[in-house]
């Protein structure tokens with residue numbers, strides 16, 4: 001069953017589409033440089049693939065973009081945002097596609113579709129995920145919670161996670177606790193959770209892209225950027241850890257791809273001026289947040305805003321969202337529909 005909110009949004013989006021509103025809005029937000037965020041891709045909708053956008057829907061999204069926008073590489077989008085011009089020579093507003101985290105499905109499903117259409121995108125990868133399969137910790141935490149009814153935390157403590165509200169509450173609590181923790185301690189905590197709850201195979205289902213795949217994608221015109229070493233929330237960790245996350249991932253990714261690593265996406269989308277300054281002085285050319293926005297009027301290239309695409313978005317809602325007609329509301333952590341689990345059987349998408 002689809003939630004009332006999802007249904008209402010679909011009806012509104014269809015009406016707007018019929019009235020030509022996305023097209024008008026697209027043209028009147030002059031100078032806007034839109035940067036879209038995707039994460040994972042799948043085939044069809046399956047509970048154990050929650051968080052994965054069906055590749056058939058991704059094709060519909062790309063159709064929407066090709067009709068109304070000029071899909072440009074991130075480098076070009078940034079240059080346009082700095083010029084304040086926005087519009088490409090084609091007369092269509094520019095949009096750039098980004099994909100976070102570095103899962104294998106990015107290569108297997110999204111990359112062939114982009115290449116077939118001659119489109120480019122930027123893939124922000126977590127360096128340790130590619131190097132040694134260390135799954136980005138929020139994805140691992142989400143998978144652990146989704147696999148269980150009850151979470152054994154050790155020392156006699158446990159948490160019930162038998163429905164989506166409990167999953168959301170437990171996920172948020174553990175996310176907040178872990179985001180300020182040093183990477184090694186966080187890893188030990190998650191290892192302990194998996195061991196106590198007998199979940200050794202959970203991680204094996206979360207596979208990264210390989211170096212060979214990244215090189216092939218880079219050679220085909222895709223940009224490979226950094227999403228740090230361990231998916232650390234840079235505004236939350238200690239300054240020494242922060243510096244290592246920014247610099248070591250830059251070097252590791254350059255080594256993997258044989259090309260300079262020029263862009264960074266802040267894990268959990270969070271950044272502040274201090275973090276942005278550190279990224280700038282580390283030799284990156286720009287960085288993207290997860291703050292919602294259309295990048296109007298020469299924005300700070302190290303605090304670029306993006307539009308996050310929920311993993312079940314239909315073409316009509318997507319068209320309204322990319323135009324800027326659908327804005328998120330409330331706190332960042334609960335303003336996206338993914339967090340409200342509005343698709344049948346879907347555990348919470350983000351913390």
Ligand SMILES: [Zn+2]
Nearest residue numbers: 100101267268
């Ligand atoms: Zn991420």
